[in-house]
Amino acid sequence: MSERTVSVGSRVGLHARPASLFVQAAARQPVPVTIAKPGGDPVDARSILMVIGLDVRGGDEVVLHADGEGADAALDELVELLATDHDAEVPS
Amino acid sequence: MSRELRGLGVSAGIAVGPVARLAAPPELPDRDAPVADAEAEAARAAEALEAVAAGLDARAAQADGAAADVLVAQGLMARDPVLGDAVAGLVRDGRDAPHAIDAALHEHRRALEGLGGYMAERAADLDDLRTRAVAHLLGLPMPGIPQPGHPFVLVADDLAPADTATLDPAQVLGIVTERGGPTGHTAILAKQLGIPAITACPDASVLVDGQRLLLDGGTGLLVADPDDALVADAERRARELAARRASSHGPGRTADGHPVRLLVNVGGPGDLEAPGVPGAQGVGLLRTEFLFLERATAPTREEQEALYAEVFSAFSGRTVIVRTLDVGADKPLAYLPQAPEENPALGVRGLRLARRDPELLAEQLDAIAAAARASDADVGVMAPMVATAREAEGFARLARDHGLEKVGVMIEVPSAALCAAEILRHVDFASLGTNDLAQYTLATDRLAGELADLLDPWQPALLRLIARTIEAGVAAGKPIGVCGEAASEPMLALVLAGMGVTSLSMGAASLADVRATLAAHTIDQCRALASTALAAGSAPDARAGCGGRRAGGRRRRLTPCPSSRSTPSRSPRAAAPPWRSASPSAPARWRTCPASSATSCCVPSRARPATSSTRAGRPKRTSRRGCRARRSLAATPRRGPVKGRRWRSTPAC
Numbered sequence: 001m002s003e004r005t006v007s008v009g010s011r012v013g014l015h016a017r018p019a020s021l022f023v024q025a026a027a028r029q030p031v032p033v034t035i036a037k038p039g040g041d042p043v044d045a046r047s048i049l050m051v052i053g054l055d056v057r058g059g060d061e062v063v064l065h066a067d068g069e070g071a072d073a074a075l076d077e078l079v080e081l082l083a084t085d086h087d088a089e090v091p092s
Numbered sequence: 093m094s095r096e097l098r099g100l101g102v103s104a105g106i107a108v109g110p111v112a113r114l115a116a117p118p119e120l121p122d123r124d125a126p127v128a129d130a131e132a133e134a135a136r137a138a139e140a141l142e143a144v145a146a147g148l149d150a151r152a153a154q155a156d157g158a159a160a161d162v163l164v165a166q167g168l169m170a171r172d173p174v175l176g177d178a179v180a181g182l183v184r185d186g187r188d189a190p191h192a193i194d195a196a197l198h199e200h201r202r203a204l205e206g207l208g209g210y211m212a213e214r215a216a217d218l219d220d221l222r223t224r225a226v227a228h229l230l231g232l233p234m235p236g237i238p239q240p241g242h243p244f245v246l247v248a249d250d251l252a253p254a255d256t257a258t259l260d261p262a263q264v265l266g267i268v269t270e271r272g273g274p275t276g277h278t279a280i281l282a283k284q285l286g287i288p289a290i291t292a293c294p295d296a297s298v299l300v301d302g303q304r305l306l307l308d309g310g311t312g313l314l315v316a317d318p319d320d321a322l323v324a325d326a327e328r329r330a331r332e333l334a335a336r337r338a339s340s341h342g343p344g345r346t347a348d349g350h351p352v353r354l355l356v357n358v359g360g361p362g363d364l365e366a367p368g369v370p371g372a373q374g375v376g377l378l379r380t381e382f383l384f385l386e387r388a389t390a391p392t393r394e395e396q397e398a399l400y401a402e403v404f405s406a407f408s409g410r411t412v413i414v415r416t417l418d419v420g421a422d423k424p425l426a427y428l429p430q431a432p433e434e435n436p437a438l439g440v441r442g443l444r445l446a447r448r449d450p451e452l453l454a455e456q457l458d459a460i461a462a463a464a465r466a467s468d469a470d471v472g473v474m475a476p477m478v479a480t481a482r483e484a485e486g487f488a489r490l491a492r493d494h495g496l497e498k499v500g501v502m503i504e505v506p507s508a509a510l511c512a513a514e515i516l517r518h519v520d521f522a523s524l525g526t527n528d529l530a531q532y533t534l535a536t537d538r539l540a541g542e543l544a545d546l547l548d549p550w551q552p553a554l555l556r557l558i559a560r561t562i563e564a565g566v567a568a569g570k571p572i573g574v575c576g577e578a579a580s581e582p583m584l585a586l587v588l589a590g591m592g593v594t595s596l597s598m599g600a601a602s603l604a605d606v607r608a609t610l611a612a613h614t615i616d617q618c619r620a621l622a623s624t625a626l627a628a629g630s631a632p633d634a635r636a637g638c639g640g641r642r643a644g645g646r647r648r649r650l651t652p653c654p655s656s657r658s659t660p661s662r663s664p665r666a667a668a669p670p671w672r673s674a675s676p677s678a679p680a681r682w683r684t685c686p687a688s689s690a691t692s693c694c695v696p697s698r699a700r701p702a703t704s705s706t707r708a709g710r711p712k713r714t715s716r717r718g719c720r721a722r723r724s725l726a727a728t729p730r731r732g733p734v735k736g737r738r739w740r741s742t743p744a745c
Contacts, residue, residue, distance in 0.1 A: 011387045052214060053207070057426065
């Protein structure tokens with residue numbers, strides 16, 4: 001079982017576009033991933049409704065879990081995504 | 093047989109075309125249909141959600157920026173695996189597909205709503221999903237913008253943000269809604285896109301698809317099944333309007349050369365790219381909220397300075413009036429916790445925030461002053477929500493201590509308008525924020541759509557407070573501007589000019605109309621209009637008296653009387669208030685004006701005032717109109733230099 005703790009880089013938090021990007025990335029992973037606030041109940045990282053329901057703000061820490069083959073690589077990718085400030089990007 | 097209808101004109105312009113109605117949301121049957129095969133029913137539910145998601149994806153591909161983000165997120169919600177499992181579970185428990193989807197979404201809706209704020213706004217997205225999935229399952233028309241295959245006039249009960257995200261100005265000739273007010277989402281959007289629009293027209297419910305409709309977004313007049321002569325007249329007026337807009341350039345002045353500076357309202361650097369901005373004489377209102385909202389920590393002094401400098405350099409040699417931070421309990425800053433307030437519009441907001449956190453204001457003034465020193469723009473600074481002369485004095489001292497020379501205040505609270513003379517002793521200028529001034533004078537929430545008539549900028553009480561403020565400015569020899577969207581209504585702009593305002597600041601899209609209208613009238617005509625407006629006993633009378641729509645009657649179209657051109661112009665700084673100089677008989681002769689295509693007040697819904705935006709556990713605003721308006725442009729928490737919407741959609745003062 002692999003676990004990572006990461007601080008959310010997007011200032012708006014895990015809402016809106018950052019949440020969409022995260023959920024889409026989680027769905028692409030070969031293993032199921034969960035996300036939780038520290039000490040909170042983990043939820044399915046592929047579920048945008050559950051993820052935005054966590055109400056994670058910018059700078060908050062979240063804990064990712066995954067099991068099975070490829071779990072570490074999956075978490076590494078998601079951690080990098082979460083740590084990035086997607087608000088800073090300028091969409092077209 | 094033609095038939096006249098009336099509504100509130102919110103976006104100037106004339107349109108003629110066939111009606112296409114927005115389909116009403118489908119009704120969910122009271123009872124579940126019997127389900128013979130639960131597995132098949134679950135598959136049907138899954139297929140409906142997938143169809144809805146595919147439709148949202150298609151629309152997302154056509155949209156961009158924040159609108160696309162909302163649609164992408166909504167598509168992900170439709171495909172949400174947790175939602176899908178819940179729906180399947182409910183079907184296996186005996187629910188039919190539409191009811192299962194309705195119930196499952198309802199659960200998530202409740203959860204999000206409980207979180208308040210931005211999350212509560214996402215609840216509206218779930219409502220939209222539910223509507224779409226149910227329509228799909230029941231074989232009803234999908235709600236949304238109709239696509240008849242030819243240009244049309246869009247008629248709707250009201251428009252939701254999802255409806256408008258992909259609105260194509262080439263297809264949508266005009267917009268008519270049964271509900272909505274002058275400050276709602278539809279009004280803002282229509283103005284942004286330059287689509288003529290009328291809201292608050294309950295009679296529009298009789299209009300049917302394909303029916304020919306003529307609408308004048310300036311006057312609020314609609315004609316169903318107009319005859320050819322009317323259409324020809326409307327088309328001629330539309331051409332005239334287009335020609336006036338095209339030929340409008342240069343500084344703001346009346347036909348006889350009386351100057352009224354025409355400025356733009358800017359919500360952030362993105363606004364600087366709007367067409368019309370290059371022709372403006374400066375910025376009459378630089379909102380600074382965009383720097384502070386939706387972030388975990390306060391912007392640093394350097395960060396602020398860089399952004400102010402960016403705006404100042406774009407207006408080198410011109411005026412830029414910076415309004416200091418205007419937020420309140422309904423838009424709490426993460427780094428400046430504010431306890432919930434029963435009435436955020438009446439609470440600690442605007443300048444009052446400095447009572448609790450003087451540092452924030454001090455640092456902002458510092459940054460503005462530093463950026464101003466490094467620029468050759470004519471920079472002024474003003475405080476929002478000033479209520480007393482003492483507050484004005486305190487702010488002026490603070491700003492001058494920071495090295496700012498040109499200091500002013502917003503006049504948006506009735507007490508400030510009443511005490512304008514005293515306030516002006518301490519500051520160099522004042523700017524009327526007519527939207528909030530209307531809200532506070534008429535005791536009417538800016539987002540209360542059903543009370544839209546009370547927020548009419550032509551309300552006598554509002555006009556009198558404006559006149560009184562300008563009178564104080566004239567007496568003190570200090571400039572008074574208007575930066576509420578009332579300044580963008582061409583007819584009202586004439587009235588304000590006649591009262592003696594020295595500048596009008598508005599969204600860039602309105603500049604050409606106002607400039608052209610002003611250039612077509614002498615200052616004496618403006619003064620006569622001001623007298624007429626001030627003498628009127630009601631908003632409709634004031635508007636009608638000035639040549640706009642009459643309450644339930646025809647517009648008067650008289651020719652201006654050439655004799656009054658001989659009346660000498662008076663300086664706006666003359667000791668007597670200018671509108672009093674107009675002869676009592678003048679108003680009747682001046683009822684006409686090419687500016688009958690006046691636009692109404694339009695306030696983007698940042699939801700600043702009086703919306704009890706909530707966090708967990710607090711009571712929520714109950715007005716459905718308010719909720720609808722709020723979730724509009726504010727749908728996504730937009731951050732940083734996102735091009736387009738966010739900064740363009742911040743509210744007027």
